[in-house]
Amino acid sequence: MAEFNTSIKEQGAVSIINLKGYLDAHTAPILENNFVDLIDKNRFQIVVDFKELAYISSAGLGVFMAYIEKIRESNGDIKLAGMNTKVYNIFDLLGFPLLYEIFNSESEAVQKFTEKK
Amino acid sequence: MNINRYKINANLSWWIIGTLVFSIIFYRILFYSNSSHFFFIINDLIVIPLVVITVLVIIRKIKQINPLPSALVLNSGIIVAFIFLVIIFSEQFLGIIFQNSETISTNPDLFQNIILSFYSLMFLAITSYWFATMKELYFYKRYSAKSIYFYLMLTFLIITSVSSLLFRGKDYDFINNTFEIITAILIVFNSLKISWIAFISKKEKISLLILSIIISALFIINLANSSLNDFNGKILANFSPSFYTFYTLVLLFGGVYFAVLFFTTLFHIPTAEAYDRKAKEVSSLQYFSKLITRVLDFEELAETITDITTRVSSADAAWIIIKEYGNKKILANKNIALVDADLINQFLLESGYCENITETKICSLQKFVKKSQLSEKFGSIAISPLKSHNEIKGYLIAARKNELLFYDEDKTAINTFSDYASVAIENSLLLEQSIEKERLEKELDVAREIQKKILPAKDPEFENLSVTSVFIPAFEVGGDYYDYFQISKNKFAFIIADVSGKGISAAFIMAEVKGIFNSLSRMIESPKDILIKANEILQQTLNKKNFVSALYGIIDLDKEVIRFARAGHCPALLVRENVVKTFKPSGIGLGLTNNGLFSKHLEEIKIDLKQNDTLVFYTDGITEAKNKELEDFGEQRFAEILVKDYDGSVNKIANEVIKNVTLFSRNHTQYDDITLVIFKWYKKNNLDGVK
Numbered sequence: 001m002a003e004f005n006t007s008i009k010e011q012g013a014v015s016i017i018n019l020k021g022y023l024d025a026h027t028a029p030i031l032e033n034n035f036v037d038l039i040d041k042n043r044f045q046i047v048v049d050f051k052e053l054a055y056i057s058s059a060g061l062g063v064f065m066a067y068i069e070k071i072r073e074s075n076g077d078i079k080l081a082g083m084n085t086k087v088y089n090i091f092d093l094l095g096f097p098l099l100y101e102i103f104n105s106e107s108e109a110v111q112k113f114t115e116k117k
Numbered sequence: 118m119n120i121n122r123y124k125i126n127a128n129l130s131w132w133i134i135g136t137l138v139f140s141i142i143f144y145r146i147l148f149y150s151n152s153s154h155f156f157f158i159i160n161d162l163i164v165i166p167l168v169v170i171t172v173l174v175i176i177r178k179i180k181q182i183n184p185l186p187s188a189l190v191l192n193s194g195i196i197v198a199f200i201f202l203v204i205i206f207s208e209q210f211l212g213i214i215f216q217n218s219e220t221i222s223t224n225p226d227l228f229q230n231i232i233l234s235f236y237s238l239m240f241l242a243i244t245s246y247w248f249a250t251m252k253e254l255y256f257y258k259r260y261s262a263k264s265i266y267f268y269l270m271l272t273f274l275i276i277t278s279v280s281s282l283l284f285r286g287k288d289y290d291f292i293n294n295t296f297e298i299i300t301a302i303l304i305v306f307n308s309l310k311i312s313w314i315a316f317i318s319k320k321e322k323i324s325l326l327i328l329s330i331i332i333s334a335l336f337i338i339n340l341a342n343s344s345l346n347d348f349n350g351k352i353l354a355n356f357s358p359s360f361y362t363f364y365t366l367v368l369l370f371g372g373v374y375f376a377v378l379f380f381t382t383l384f385h386i387p388t389a390e391a392y393d394r395k396a397k398e399v400s401s402l403q404y405f406s407k408l409i410t411r412v413l414d415f416e417e418l419a420e421t422i423t424d425i426t427t428r429v430s431s432a433d434a435a436w437i438i439i440k441e442y443g444n445k446k447i448l449a450n451k452n453i454a455l456v457d458a459d460l461i462n463q464f465l466l467e468s469g470y471c472e473n474i475t476e477t478k479i480c481s482l483q484k485f486v487k488k489s490q491l492s493e494k495f496g497s498i499a500i501s502p503l504k505s506h507n508e509i510k511g512y513l514i515a516a517r518k519n520e521l522l523f524y525d526e527d528k529t530a531i532n533t534f535s536d537y538a539s540v541a542i543e544n545s546l547l548l549e550q551s552i553e554k555e556r557l558e559k560e561l562d563v564a565r566e567i568q569k570k571i572l573p574a575k576d577p578e579f580e581n582l583s584v585t586s587v588f589i590p591a592f593e594v595g596g597d598y599y600d601y602f603q604i605s606k607n608k609f610a611f612i613i614a615d616v617s618g619k620g621i622s623a624a625f626i627m628a629e630v631k632g633i634f635n636s637l638s639r640m641i642e643s644p645k646d647i648l649i650k651a652n653e654i655l656q657q658t659l660n661k662k663n664f665v666s667a668l669y670g671i672i673d674l675d676k677e678v679i680r681f682a683r684a685g686h687c688p689a690l691l692v693r694e695n696v697v698k699t700f701k702p703s704g705i706g707l708g709l710t711n712n713g714l715f716s717k718h719l720e721e722i723k724i725d726l727k728q729n730d731t732l733v734f735y736t737d738g739i740t741e742a743k744n745k746e747l748e749d750f751g752e753q754r755f756a757e758i759l760v761k762d763y764d765g766s767v768n769k770i771a772n773e774v775i776k777n778v779t780l781f782s783r784n785h786t787q788y789d790d791i792t793l794v795i796f797k798w799y800k801k802n803n804l805d806g807v808k
Binding site (some may be wrong): 025058059061062063065066069086090093094095096098099 | 596661663666688701703705714718749
């Protein structure tokens with residue numbers, strides 16, 4: 001099975017989760033843990049960088065839905081960035097662009113957070 | 118020749134003993150004569166069988182009880198100590214009856230005679246017991262059956278005893294002495310053969326060491342106190358000359374045997390510990406191999422492994438590390454805190470010190486920086502890899518608190534146990550895998566069964582609309598769902614959907630979705646309104662992580678119109694002439710968001726149907742089918758096939774699509790369900806014209 005891993009870096013109040021590899025039902029718990037950790041630490045401004053993500057399945061999409069409500073209630077947000085066309089099309093088909101802000105690059109997404117302030 | 122063969126009926130032997138005892142007492146009372154040689158011959162003709170049968174009876178008793186040699190030794194010790202006391206005090210007690218010790222041999226009265234007889238008979242019984250005991254000790258755990266020396270000694274014991282009866286008087290002393298010397302030599306020779314000493318534990322050896330020297334000394338003292346000049350010696354010699362000789366020889370045998378036993382034990386003491394350990398190792402291994410085939414729970418087995426490892430390798434602590442999904446898990450930690458084990462693991466494994474060992478390695482913890490953090494002072498470590506299929510699956514670690522390193526012998530022992538542990542791990546992993554696999558397959562069987570029942574059994578047939586569908590399930594049920602609803606005579610509705618997730622959970626959501634659309638399709642006649650209502654329901658019932666993509670449409674057969682709305686599902690394709698048109702009206706997946714946002718963005722499309730219009734609905738199982746290079750089948754290839762076969766029947770088109778997708782992804786597993794629904798419209802007027 002293809003590998004999946006994540007790395008998190010902090011940029012001021014914004015946390016950036018970098019996804020790498022294949023995000024599906026088997027690997028989704030890894031990303032879930034990342035969200036749980038960030039929420040525990042009261043870090044609600046999250047950018048997810050898809051630059052190195054090769055594939056996302058419906059179970060992978062579900063992870064974003066699981067925590068968005070809680071994060072938005074805490075005046076935070078999940079912003080998505082750096083998707084390749086294939087991954088973007090999957091998000092687009094389901095109407096995710098109507099639910100999430102999607103940016104071309106991670107820095108644009110981070111900037112959006114800081115502008116708001 | 119074998120004493121054991123002479124078996125007499127138990128009751129009979131007691132009768133014989135009883136008869137002989139009465140005979141000897143009565144004989145002595147009636148015919149006592151100190152000077153008559155003939156008296157003694159008849160006397161001993163009764164005594165000798167009595168001794169023989171007593172010995173046989175006692176041997177049989179011992180065999181029945183089957184005591185340990187140490188118990189036999191202890192019993193002889195108690196009796197020899199008792200006799201020691203009897204001999205010392207006999208003169209004082211019996212002196213009350215006999216004013217003159219000379220009367221013992223010359224002319225005892227009736228009462229004295231009975232007392233003396235019982236006194237001697239007690240000695241006879243005890244001597245028989247000693248002899249029987251030593252015979253049993255001699256034969257205990259003997260490997261070779263050759264007992265010729267023992268029987269030679271027995272023969273000479275009898276000859277010497279009898280000769281002392283036949284050849285009375287100083288003239289014949291040399292004959293008796295010769296026999297006595299030969300017997301004594303044989304006694305010494307036989308005493309050297311003590312084979313059972315090796316099999317007892319160190320603790321027993323030490324107690325045996327003390328016991329044997331005391332018993333030996335008591336035998337010798339008893340022998341010295343039983344000479345013909347002593348009170349006791351006089352009584353016994355007067356009771357029966359041959360028994361007296363037998364008695365002294367048995368005392369000698371006892372003295373020599375236990376002296377030899379003392380020295381043998383003494384020399385065995387230094388190796389006792391090693392022997393004990395080997396014995397423990399062997400018995401643990403036996404226990405272990407029995408366990409390994411019975412215990413299926415690996416953790417239980419691991420406990421036993423560490424337990425035995427600490428005992429056999431004289432370690433203070435032991436634990437097992439198992440590698441699982443890249444993590445290292447500590448199992449069955451024995452006598453060590455998890456924190457300590459963790460620290461030591463870090464030192465051993467993460468420093469790269471013992472990562473790639475092939476056999477047991479002994480390391481000192483002297484260079485261990487975090488040693489002070491340990492709650493107990495471990496000093497020496499032996500680490501052994503647990504291998505299966507040439508891959509290191511974990512480690513067995515034993516630790517000692519002092520600075521003494523483990524020895525090579527410990528290494529061998531630990532190696533052996535780690536080998537066993539490896540086999541056990543292998544077994545349990547295989548078992549676990551097969552159980553898990555079976556469980557998963559059962560679960561998937563159920564999911565597939567549900568899916569099969571949910572999907573329509575057959576495609577509907579209409580006058581001017583052909584309908585076909587293809588559904589290919591993935592191994593892990595993918596959650597594809599499609600259905601048809603006949604709303605009224607001229608209105609036909611359909612849905613194609615994909616539930617997020619896989620397996621049984623997806624199957625359950627499918628069932629729910631079917632229920633929702635089944636009822637909504639009867640009440641609402643607008644694809645958009647139905648999807649909005651469905652979203653409202655699913656938003657409440659579904660887990661936040663789950664959602665459903667769906668496309669719902671209604672075809673009005675009279676008005677020749679199709680209306681549909683898309684909630685996050687794959688686009689609809691219309692093949693008209695030889696052009697493929699993609700319809701992707703805006704719409705968010707069901708269950709993703711609240712109804713406000715959902716309905717705001719949901720678009721409904723209406724298409725007027727023309728002759729030979731082909732409508733294609735599908736799930737992402739088609740476009741995301743992958744080849745070996747992990748390329749997607751994609752919309753482009755899909756469209757090309759549709760164009761190529763646009764004027765074929767729905768079945769032909771469907772077959773072509775599936776054939777191409779299957780060919781494309783033949784070297785890659787199908788991860789998702791594939792669903793394809795195709796409609797083809799034949800214009801009503803045209804058909805009428807044909808009529």
